[in-house]
Amino acid sequence: MAIILDGNGRWATKRGLPVEAGHREGTRALRRTVEAAIDLGIESLTVYAFSTENWLRPPAEVDSLMDIFRETIDRELPDLAKQGVRTRFIGRRDRASDELRERMAALEHETANRNRLNLWIAFDYGGRAELADAARALIASGVRAEEVDEDVLAVYLYAPDMPDPDLLIRTSGELRISNFLLWQLAYSELVFVDTLWPDFGESDLRRAVVAYAGRRRRFGGR
Numbered sequence: 001m002a003i004i005l006d007g008n009g010r011w012a013t014k015r016g017l018p019v020e021a022g023h024r025e026g027t028r029a030l031r032r033t034v035e036a037a038i039d040l041g042i043e044s045l046t047v048y049a050f051s052t053e054n055w056l057r058p059p060a061e062v063d064s065l066m067d068i069f070r071e072t073i074d075r076e077l078p079d080l081a082k083q084g085v086r087t088r089f090i091g092r093r094d095r096a097s098d099e100l101r102e103r104m105a106a107l108e109h110e111t112a113n114r115n116r117l118n119l120w121i122a123f124d125y126g127g128r129a130e131l132a133d134a135a136r137a138l139i140a141s142g143v144r145a146e147e148v149d150e151d152v153l154a155v156y157l158y159a160p161d162m163p164d165p166d167l168l169i170r171t172s173g174e175l176r177i178s179n180f181l182l183w184q185l186a187y188s189e190l191v192f193v194d195t196l197w198p199d200f201g202e203s204d205l206r207r208a209v210v211a212y213a214g215r216r217r218r219f220g221g222r
Contacts, residue, residue, distance in 0.1 A: 001037065002046040002165035002188070004180055005030070007172030007196030014196075020064045025198035027072045034080055034119060036202035040209060044118045044163050046090075048180045052126035055095065066100060069123070073103045077119075081107075084116025090158040091125030092133075120162055127182030130158050157183060164188065167212045169205075171197040189215050 005026060012022030030047065037045050050069070055062060077087050089104050096104070104123070134156035143152060154160055164184045168177065173194040177185060191208045193200075 001042050001044065002048070002168045002181060002185070003033070004048045004168070004170040004178060005197045006170055006174055006178075008198060010172065011196040011198040019061055020068070022198055023065060023068050027068060027076055029198050029200050030072070031076045031080065032201050033205055034085060034117065035083065036205045038083060038085070038117050039202070040205065042117060044120070044165075046120040046122060046162065046165060046181065048122045048125065048178070050091075050123045050125070051179060052092070052124055052129050053179070055124075066097070070100055070103060073100075073107055077107055078110075080119070081111045081114055084114050085119050086111045086114040086117070087119045087121065088159065089121050089123050090130075090162065091123045092129065093124065095124055118162075120159060122180070125158075125180070127177075127179045131183060133158070154183070166217075167191060167208065169193065169208045171195050171200050171204075187217070189217065 008022035008026045009019045010022075011025065012019050015021075034045060050065060054065070057065075077085075081087065087107050089108065093101050093104065134153055137156040138148065138153060141156075162184070164186070165181065165188045167190075168181075168185055168188045169191050170177070171193055173192065175192050177190075181188075189212050191211050193204055193208065195204050
């Protein structure tokens with residue numbers, strides 16, 4: 001499963017609060033959603049936390065997001081680890097601070113033996129950037145053109161062991177995938193919900209799963 005976490009800013013604006021308040025409330029939504037996913041028996045969850053385009057937001061908001069990201073690593077994710085959650089990050093890391101990169105690496109190391117749910121956090125991630133980086137890595141490795149197929153290219157993605165999502169959920173009512181997992185979503189079922197991300201919870205997740213369960217997946221066939 002994958003989720004595009006959308007609507008933090010609108011949630012805050014509706015309440016006359018600064019955008020930062022919406023992002024902080026969004027971290028609470030992440031925790032309860034991961035816990036709900038555990039209860040549902042979901043084994044892999046990928047969330048879109050910060051895109052390559054998010055750097056274009058006002059500097060003050062970006063700084064706030066980085067602070068909240070560090071706080072989430074320190075406070076929310078260790079508690080999830082106690083419940084068996086393994087956390088890994090996909091995307092670029094070169095634009096993050098040294099301190100943040102160290103915390104990300106430390107959490108990945110500390111949760112490496114957890115196996116109840118794999119939580120993949122897309123940070124500084126863009127689907128087009130991932131494919132471009134994969135192509136560069138493939139060329140640098142010396143793979144010949146005639147050797148390239150889908151299986152070979154997939155090895156050079158950011159997380160080749162991350163399973164393709166069966167279901168993508170996007171919150172806030174927006175109807176697009178916003179450069180998220182362009183390769184991996186090829187045959188995913190999409191569910192769009194009006195709920196803003198900070199309000200998202202177990203009941204929303206269960207409804208999305210029920211909607212998915214009622215569909216017939218053809219994978220290009222009849």
